[in-house]
Amino acid sequence: MRMTVIGCGYLxxxxxxxxxxLGHEVLGIDVDxxxxxxxxxxRAPFYEPGLPELLQxxxxxxxxxxxxxxxxxxxxxxxxxxxxxxxxxGENAADLTYVDAAVASLSQHLTPGSLVVxxxxxxxxxxxxxxxxxxxxxxxxELAWNPEFLxxxxxxxxxxxxxxxxxxxxxxxxxxxxxxxxxxxYAVALxxxxxxxxxxxxxxxxxxxxxxxxLATKISFINAIAEIAxxxxxDVTKIADAIGYDARIGRRFLNAGLGFGGGCLPKDIRAFQxxxxxxxxxxxxxxxxxxxxxxxxxxxxxxxxTRELLDGSLLGKKVAVLGLAFKPESxxxxxxxxxxxxxQLRAQGARVVAFDxxxxxNAKRLRPELDYAASAAEAAADADAVVVxxxxxxxxxxxxxxxxxxxxxxxxxxxxxxxxPEQWRAAGWRYRALGRP
Ligand code: UGA
Numbered sequence: 163m164r165m166t167v168i169g170c171g172y173l174x175x176x177x178x179x180x181x182x183x184l185g186h187e188v189l190g191i192d193v194d195x196x197x198x199x200x201x202x203x204x205r206a207p208f209y210e211p212g213l214p215e216l217l218q219x220x221x222x223x224x225x226x227x228x229x230x231x232x233x234x235x236x237x238x239x240x241x242x243x244x245x246x247x248x249x250x251x252g253e254n255a256a257d258l259t260y261v262d263a264a265v266a267s268l269s270q271h272l273t274p275g276s277l278v279v280x281x282x283x284x285x286x287x288x289x290x291x292x293x294x295x296x297x298x299x300x301x302x303x304e305l306a307w308n309p310e311f312l313x314x315x316x317x318x319x320x321x322x323x324x325x326x327x328x329x330x331x332x333x334x335x336x337x338x339x340x341x342x343x344x345x346x347x348y349a350v351a352l353x354x355x356x357x358x359x360x361x362x363x364x365x366x367x368x369x370x371x372x373x374x375x376x377l378a379t380k381i382s383f384i385n386a387i388a389e390i391a392x393x394x395x396x397d398v399t400k401i402a403d404a405i406g407y408d409a410r411i412g413r414r415f416l417n418a419g420l421g422f423g424g425g426c427l428p429k430d431i432r433a434f435q436x437x438x439x440x441x442x443x444x445x446x447x448x449x450x451x452x453x454x455x456x457x458x459x460x461x462x463x464x465x466x467x468t469r470e471l472l473d474g475s476l477l478g479k480k481v482a483v484l485g486l487a488f489k490p491e492s493x494x495x496x497x498x499x500x501x502x503x504x505x506q507l508r509a510q511g512a513r514v515v516a517f518d519x520x521x522x523x524n525a526k527r528l529r530p531e532l533d534y535a536a537s538a539a540e541a542a543a544d545a546d547a548v549v550v551x552x553x554x555x556x557x558x559x560x561x562x563x564x565x566x567x568x569x570x571x572x573x574x575x576x577x578x579x580x581x582x583p584e585q586w587r588a589a590g591w592r593y594r595a596l597g598r599p
Pocket of ligand 1: 283311312313374377381414415416417418419420422423424425426427488
């Protein structure tokens with residue numbers, strides 16, 4: 163199948179490379195010339211395990227190309243829209259500028275029989291509006307909505323072997339042809355018995371935002387329980403283990419700690435509330451405001467606990483921050499709880515020296531005022547406290563005895579409940595965590 167992928171960020175670059183790997187002829191299109199140049203020479207413009215290897219192997223087959231020239235889309239049959247839908251400045255709603263621009267620019271090059279496939283996360287109702295624009299430009303083209311569920315850090319695996327595939331198909335005659343084209347795109351996954359849900363536009367759009375809202379709710383649920391654990395001396399990690407054994411609940415996404423961040427969950431729950439309001443159904447999602455607030459409180463709690471560890475004052479104290487990315491195996495700092503806490507610690511008078519295995523360069527650009535180290539050991543040198551904010555494996559594996567030799571004071575905040583409290587205490591550390599004694 164010949165396809166374009168419009169928008170080559172986390173979603174689009176991975177999708178393009180994986181589709182080429184599966185045997186399709188793929189053209190990645192983006193307005194950012196620097197990004198296109200990197201991708202065309204087999205370099206990933208962001209950290210994603212497995213992606214550089216995939217870009218190189220796909221490029222070697224000649225099936226994966228990149229361009230900034232939208233007019234080349236005229237030679238392709240299926241067009242994936244994978245551009246970002248960030249939060250609007252000063253509002254909860256999603257900013258659809260990039261989606262609208264991509265569809266407008268593509269529309270000029272659509273040919274009869276071509277299929278536009280939306281992948282970006284959009285407010286419900288967007289697909290129907292875009293389908294009209296597509297039809298107006300090319301009456302014999304169709305639009306389908308095909309949400310994406312990949313996780314950063316596992317993006318290649320999630321794209322090659324998805325949990326499920328969702329098709330939001332047009333009403334009427336176009337549905338059958340759109341489905342046949344999508345079946346060809348996903349032939350390998352469908353051949354491996356991947357569950358397929360076929361539905362209309364609105365349901366497909368809502369599947370995606372409902373999934374992210376549920377995941378955010380699950381995390382905030384356990385973080386709310388962590389608040390109760392904190393005032394009762396209970397251990398939230400044991401509560402999560404015990405309730406997680408119930409198959410109806412499940413243990414995944416019940417890790418209490420600093421909470422969720424990144425380019426998806428926070429802005430998606432806000433955009434979902436904004437859209438519900440527009441639809442006159444705002445009451446249905448008011449609980450998501452609480453989910454957001456519980457999540458924000460985690461950051462405040464982490465700063466307070468660090469202050470407590472330092473006997474009531476952050477002023478002039480050296481704090482080693484381990485972790486800046488919004489989660490491990492990523493260099494993404496969008497709405498990162500870790501970077502937020504690091505910034506707050508500094509604003510409240512601490513001397514912050516931060517390290518992250520992948521995210522330092524991105525963090526430096528956004529927060530040049532922080533000090534950065536080239537390793538965990540360098541950050542920890544003579545520190546009065548160590549705060550672990552992103553649970554990279556190298557931090558989980560730290561040897562508390564050896565690490566204790568480096569610091570000025572053996573005080574540690576485990577912001578992700580990822581260290582073994584007994585081990586750290588046995589090595590002489592004062593250990594604090596969120597929701598764990
Ligand atoms: C999320 C969804 O998991 C994907 O399915 C979806 O495709 C993607 O958003 C998207 O909309 O594009 P992602 O943002 O990569 O993926 O990150 P997650 O793995 O969901 O983690 C989100 C945040 O929740 C991270 O900050 C993580 O540290 C935090 N988290 C996760 C917890 O605090 N506790 C947990 O138990 C799990």
